[in-house]
Amino acid sequence: MxxxxxxxxxxxxxxxxxxxxxxxxxxxLAGREVxxxxxxxxxxxxxxxxxxxxRTRISFEAAAKRLSADVINFxxxxxxxxxGESLKDTALTLQAMGADAxxxxxxxxxxxxxxxxxxxxxxINAGDGTHEHPTQALLDAxxxxxxxxxxxxxxxxxxxxxxxxxxxxxxxxxxxxxxxEITLVGPPTLIPVDIAAALSPQTKVSYDLxxxxxxxxxxxxxxxxxxxxxxxxxxxxxxxxxxYGLDAPRMRRLPEHAIVMHPGPMNRGMEIAPEVADSxxxxxxxxxxxxxxxxxxxxxxxxxxxA
Amino acid sequence: xxxxxxxGVSLLGQPAQDLVVRxxxxxxxGKADETxxxxxxVALPGLVDLHxxxxxxxxxxxxxxxxGSRAAALGGYTAVFAMANTSPVADTAGVVExxxxxxxxxxxxxxxxxxxxxxxxxxxxxxxxGAMATSAANVRIFSDDGNCVADPRLMRRALExxxxxxxxxxxxxxxxxxTEGAQMHEGEVSTRLGRTGWPAVAExxxxxxxxxxxxxxxxxxxVCHVSTAGSVEVxxxxxxxxxxxxxxxxxxxxxLTDELAASYDPVYKVNPPLRTAADVQALRQALIDxxxxxxxxxxxxxxVQDKECEWAYARPGMVGLETALPVVLSVLGEQWKLIAExxxxxxxxIAGLSGHGTDLSAGSPAxxxxxxxxxxxxxxxxxxxxxxxNTPYAGTTLPGxxxxxxxxxxxxxxxxxxxx
Numbered sequence: 001m002x003x004x005x006x007x008x009x010x011x012x013x014x015x016x017x018x019x020x021x022x023x024x025x026x027x028x029l030a031g032r033e034v035x036x037x038x039x040x041x042x043x044x045x046x047x048x049x050x051x052x053x054x055r056t057r058i059s060f061e062a063a064a065k066r067l068s069a070d071v072i073n074f075x076x077x078x079x080x081x082x083x084g085e086s087l088k089d090t091a092l093t094l095q096a097m098g099a100d101a102x103x104x105x106x107x108x109x110x111x112x113x114x115x116x117x118x119x120x121x122x123x124i125n126a127g128d129g130t131h132e133h134p135t136q137a138l139l140d141a142x143x144x145x146x147x148x149x150x151x152x153x154x155x156x157x158x159x160x161x162x163x164x165x166x167x168x169x170x171x172x173x174x175x176x177x178x179x180x181e182i183t184l185v186g187p188p189t190l191i192p193v194d195i196a197a198a199l200s201p202q203t204k205v206s207y208d209l210x211x212x213x214x215x216x217x218x219x220x221x222x223x224x225x226x227x228x229x230x231x232x233x234x235x236x237x238x239x240x241x242x243x244y245g246l247d248a249p250r251m252r253r254l255p256e257h258a259i260v261m262h263p264g265p266m267n268r269g270m271e272i273a274p275e276v277a278d279s280x281x282x283x284x285x286x287x288x289x290x291x292x293x294x295x296x297x298x299x300x301x302x303x304x305x306x307a
Numbered sequence: 308x309x310x311x312x313x314x315g316v317s318l319l320g321q322p323a324q325d326l327v328v329r330x331x332x333x334x335x336x337g338k339a340d341e342t343x344x345x346x347x348x349v350a351l352p353g354l355v356d357l358h359x360x361x362x363x364x365x366x367x368x369x370x371x372x373x374x375g376s377r378a379a380a381l382g383g384y385t386a387v388f389a390m391a392n393t394s395p396v397a398d399t400a401g402v403v404e405x406x407x408x409x410x411x412x413x414x415x416x417x418x419x420x421x422x423x424x425x426x427x428x429x430x431x432x433x434x435x436x437g438a439m440a441t442s443a444a445n446v447r448i449f450s451d452d453g454n455c456v457a458d459p460r461l462m463r464r465a466l467e468x469x470x471x472x473x474x475x476x477x478x479x480x481x482x483x484x485x486t487e488g489a490q491m492h493e494g495e496v497s498t499r500l501g502r503t504g505w506p507a508v509a510e511x512x513x514x515x516x517x518x519x520x521x522x523x524x525x526x527x528x529x530v531c532h533v534s535t536a537g538s539v540e541v542x543x544x545x546x547x548x549x550x551x552x553x554x555x556x557x558x559x560x561x562x563l564t565d566e567l568a569a570s571y572d573p574v575y576k577v578n579p580p581l582r583t584a585a586d587v588q589a590l591r592q593a594l595i596d597x598x599x600x601x602x603x604x605x606x607x608x609x610x611v612q613d614k615e616c617e618w619a620y621a622r623p624g625m626v627g628l629e630t631a632l633p634v635v636l637s638v639l640g641e642q643w644k645l646i647a648e649x650x651x652x653x654x655x656x657i658a659g660l661s662g663h664g665t666d667l668s669a670g671s672p673a674x675x676x677x678x679x680x681x682x683x684x685x686x687x688x689x690x691x692x693x694x695x696x697n698t699p700y701a702g703t704t705l706p707g708x709x710x711x712x713x714x715x716x717x718x719x720x721x722x723x724x725x726x727x
Contacts, residue, residue: 108619198496
């Protein structure tokens with residue numbers, strides 16, 4: 001088993017499949033009256049969050065607690081971090097406290113890689129800037145597999161602000177490893193020209209959402225921050241929504257079986273219409289539940305559990 | 308003053324001969340107080356660096372004029388030009404004279420201050436360029452390096468104004484609106500890493516504008532640290548038209564590529580950023596062709612805490628004085644005449660610096676360096692004379708060892724060690 005999960009590129013198909021299978025076993029647990037496993041009793045998991053992300057932190061916290069680990073939440077706000085302590089000094093502090101795993105959310109690309117060079121425990125990337133968010137990709141893959149029965153051969157459109165999306169990067173890497181065909185869709189300002197060369201050569205790019213939809217098994221809508229408008233990535237929220245938002249008429253262009261995903265939090269009415277988000281095709285709430293199972297699987301396997 | 312006989316030395320790769328250094332100059336021959344066995348060593352005119360950050364005043368924890376001078380001498384340099392982005396900024400006669408005086412006190416290389424183009428490097432108002440030019444420091448090169456003189460009207464005025472004292476503006480070519488938040492070269496690697504890119508066009512657009520401005524007002528322009536193949540083409544065309552433009556390339560842009568950024572180690576973070584292998588090839592060819600006139604180090608020492616952190620928060624820059632010649636040797640091979648041209652003669656000529664970059668013939672100032680081209684050295688950051696350790700070559704084996712350096716007949720380095 002790998003020691004760290006810093007990037008979705010750390011996962012080969014075999015390892016990724018093992019994590020997804022394990023997540024399935026963890027999910028089965030959620031239906032039981034007693035949801036807790038004793039596996040990580042006595043182990044310490046630190047959630048080191050340099051950015052506000054209540055949903056990701058809670059998901060990791062729930063995952064670690066269901067495995068009976070001791071959880072320490074270390075938030076940048078109100079801690080020594082806001083007093084200017086360096087990442088290295090924080091790492092050495094966590095090391096001295098005996099952290100077995102550090103889950104890190106950080107605004108800078110590569111912070112988990114730096115952290116891994118300063119601590120002995122496992123490092124799990126919970127989102128580093130606009131780089132990667134590998135556990136999100138795992139829970140997305142798990143969701144696709146449980147809804148559609150497979151990942152190999154699936155056609156997946158990832159729509160929106162690919163340039164600034166850690167979710168997109170990790171999903172392209174992981175889903176390609178597992179055999180899906182990815183099409184990235186968005187305005188040219190938000191899709192780097194060399195994205196395929198950078199991530200995986202078979203990735204396709206389209207600037208026309210309508211033409212892509214009829215072929216897709218999965219449409220993943222990315223959150224688009226309205227600040228991007230001020231930076232002239234697109235002229236207005238309304239124009240973005242008209243060209244790249246998933247509304248009900250567009251959803252009807254999808255094949256019957258296709259699902260709609262969103263990593264959250266959503267801008268309802270911007271990249272996704274409320275009736276789409278709340279439709280039976282939408283997996284958005286499932287994704288949250290699957291997030292706990294996928295993160296349990298990652299903690300379990302990285303910290304030496306056996307499947 | 309002691310005299311030295313350099314026995315069996317090769318001048319720029321020519322057959323071995325004896326060379327006598329006496330009373331500050333190269334002598335016709337005769338006896339000497341001391342003999343240096345220079346069998347197999349190559350003598351070059353002392354190297355001249357037009358782009359050094361010595362960090363004093365302000366960041367004496369990263370480098371001082373004295374430690375930077377020592378690093379320079381050990382790298383074979385006899386003159387370095389100290390960039391103006393100190394704290395306080397070298398934008399007055401007082402600050403440039405301070406740096407110049409500190410250089411004289413250290414006495415290891417000639418330290419020539421570069422003056423800021425604008426007050427506080429802020430790009431708003433011209434600094435007192437004339438006062439710096441007529442100060443004891445005798446400033447001729449002006450640069451806001453670290454920042455681009457982005458305002459085209461201000462750049463035009465600066466180019467024009469310094470004609471009165473044969474000054475030259477050295478531009479850090481970076482269109483700031485195109486590089487907001489930039490962390491590394493914009494390309495495949497930045498896309499993969501999700502880092503804001505520094506596009507090649509941000510450099511090329513400024514160089515294109517500036518050569519047109521220099522042409523328009525008939526002034527001299529020097530372009531700092533050229534890093535892209537596109538910039539080379541802009542320069543090639545400008546030179547063909549007769550524009551008075553010169554350009555430099557750093558050793559690291561001749562050797563390293565943006566793939567290194569994927570290590571996440573900020574020792575590879577530098578501005579302008581490391582580019583692609585195609586850019587490296589174009590820069591090497593341009594240096595050979597003369598489209599790029601000189602090699603300059605952009606020696607940029609940084610304290611440990613400014614590099615031992617997340618990439619995004621690290622300061623850009625690399626130390627380079629002690630590895631410049633070995634890197635150039637590894638890139639160009641033993642083309643000694645070309646190396647002397649690009650690292651000593653032309654930089655001295657651009658700066659109007661007398662007594663450096665001269666032929667090593669009888670009567671010339673004895674400012675020279677002796678290189679052992681057969682030696683190989685593994686770069687050890689802890690062995691550097693610079694106060695800072697941010698070399699990108701740690702653990703790399705590089706050819707060539709500086710055995711001795713003389714500044715006007717006085718040894719500053721002997722047997723590979725600084726004399727003081």
